[in-house]
Amino acid sequence: MKVLVFTKYPRMGASSRLRTLQYLPLLEQHGFEFTVRSLFDEAYLENLYNNSSRSRLAVLKYYCKRLITLFSVYRYDLIWIEYELFPYLPAFAERYLRLIGKEYIVDYDDAIFHNYDLFDNSIIRKFLAKKIDMVMAKSSCVIAGNAYxxxxxxxxxxxxxEWVPTVVDQSRYVPMLKEKGNQKVIGWIGSPSTQKYILDIKEALHTVCELHSARLLLVGATQDIVDEFSGIEVEVAAWSEDSEAQLIQQMDIGVMPLPDGPWEKGKCGYKLIQYMACGIPVVASPVGVNNDIISDGKCGYLADNLEQWADSLSILLSSQEKRQMLGDAGRKAVEKTYSLQVQAPILARIFNSIIKSDVT
Incomplete structure (x- = not known):
């Protein structure tokens, strides 16, 4: 069974890597054959991450290349789309797929409809506010990363x-035994664009690090964030796919602060799942899917204000037994629900059901 995969990015892009590309080897074992076509390349992503300008001519070339690929869809049994085919254009391509009777699945791990319905430009809102709704309505299946x-x-x-959470490969993320008496580490993983969230709990982190002689490990942040935490020990580590699991293993507690906004409700809690897979207890803002992950897994605390953040972190820093208990619960939740090994067969079932219904 042949599947054409339209991702937004190559493997360097987190959404494409986690929601699509990491599944391909396991899904191939279920009899699927994949052809992957990303919209943007690594050069575009590097410019995006470095806040460099992106050439409009280059973007036009990317769009033209994807348009050409659309004429080959008849060769495939199923089309798998990340988000949409052409960002900031009307959904003509998705309409075309339905017009020719081609089944497509569309996957979301982010509230990208807010790119349009909450856009500052009134023209974008007028013409594209309902674009993603139309893409969803025309699809054979919407795969959603959370309830929102x-x-x-x-x-x-x-x-x-169908609900399919964002997951980890449980064979890559494994708990590591911590030596008693070592300096405790509060950890966060993210990117330069999301490091602003860690600053929202800066006062609580200062308080508990000073009280418990703990340090911070910030993975994926920029070096200048260290200046925001004068007086406490902060290590900034560069992110890479090869090293992220090992860096998380060095943490004693994982944190995920978020403001309670429409964009944040669309997040799928991947940081929490990474921490949990390594057997690390978590503290997170009670926003969106964070509530479900922590409540269902019984793997940490929800903190709604600075006082709750400080109290939750202090409890965990003070008790190795509590850290172990909550960390073990998180690992079990990953093995039960939030792992590649659990969700790949579910995706295979979804694909088969759509392909078979199309044949009949």
């Missing part, structure tokens, strides 16, 4: 909606 995204798909008229 699934609810949007239902409201849009999606015919078939």
């Amino acid at each position: 995204l699934a609810e949007r798909a239902r409201a849009a008229g999606g015919k078939y909606i």
Whole structure:
């Protein structure tokens, strides 16, 4: 069974890597054959991460290349789309797929519909506010990473909606035994664009690090963030796919602060799942899917203000037994639900059901 995969980015892009590309080897064992076509390349992503300008001519070339690929869809049994085919253009390509009777699945791990319905430009809002709703409604299946995204798909008229969380490969992320008496580490993993969230709990982190002689490990942040935490020990580590699991293993507690906004409700809690897979207890803002992951897994604390952040972190820093208990619970939740090994067969079932329904 042949599947054409339209990702937004190559493997360097987190959403494409986690929601699509990491699944391919396991799905191939279920009899699927994949052809992957990303919209943007690594050069575009590097410019994006470095806040460099992106050439409009280059973007036009990317779009033209994807348009050409669309004429080959008849060779495939199923089309798998990340988000949308052409960002900031009307959904003509998705309409074309339905017009020719080609089944497509669309996957969301982010509230990208807010790119349009909350855009500052009134022209974008007028013409594209309902674009993603139309893409969802025309799809054979919407795969949603959390309840907020699934609810949007239902409201849009999606015919078939499945929840598939963002997951880790549990064979790569494993707990590591910590030596007693070592300096405790509060950790965070993210990117330069999301490091602003860690600053929202700066006062609480200062308080507990000074009180418990702990240090911070910030993976994926820029070096200048160290200046925001004068007086406590801070290590900034560069992110890479090869090293992220080993860096998380060095942490004693993982944190995920978030403001309670419409964009944040679309997040799928991947940081929490990374921490949990390494047997690390978590503290997170009670926003969106964070509530479900922590409540269901019983693997940490939800903190709604600076006082709660400081209290939760202090409890964990003071008790190795509590850290172990919550960390073990998180690891079990990953093995039960939030792992590649669990969710790949579910994706295979979804694909098979759509392909078989198309044949019949």
